[in-house]
Amino acid sequence: AQTIHQWPVAEIKAVGSPLSLGCTIKGKSSPNLYWYWQATGGTLQQLFYSITVGQVESVVQLNLSASRPKDDQFILSTEKLLLSHSGFYLCAWSLNWGANQDTQYFGPGTRLLVL
């Protein structure tokens, strides 16, 4: 069975500090991977996607970066947090890129509060 794990579960960070959020998918090889962000009370926005190791495409610019160092790992990071980075971060995977019947499976999410 496939599992998707996100870490940390929640984080409180200071403005200007670095951030690293992680996502691991087990039980699936070569998944498509996605990062999403949702401000409190806001609309869910897709940030990045990755089709293969080492390749990441940006969808929305939020002064964040993403990397895919391994087939099953997706990392979201920044060197300097902004207050506007607060919110809920979700990682997801899928198998059929761009297909009409593609289903995305989401992790439990990470809540981030920047003070």
Next chain:
Amino acid sequence: GQQVQQSPASLVLQEGENAELQCNFSSTATQLQWFYQSPGGSLVSLLSNPSGTKHTGRLTSTTVTKERRSSLHISSSQTTDSGTYLCAIDRGGRALIFGTGTTVSVSP
């Protein structure tokens, strides 16, 4: 403006009642998906329905691509259906654009 609009913004139901959620989008889409977001935030994909009618359990989605609209019908609502329902369309096949959601509250 908002590319994906959902209505109503919120809905209060008595257990057993049916509900109809609407999604209107301003650009052509090859993907249209409905998601459920729990009060805790986790997201589950419910249906992928770019055109026509699809059923899963007590959910029925009807998408009329030419009219750029989709609906999600919940039949015989249960308290566990409470949460936020999100509609999303593709963005050139590379990303999803989400609507603001319909928050459903089902009371026993």
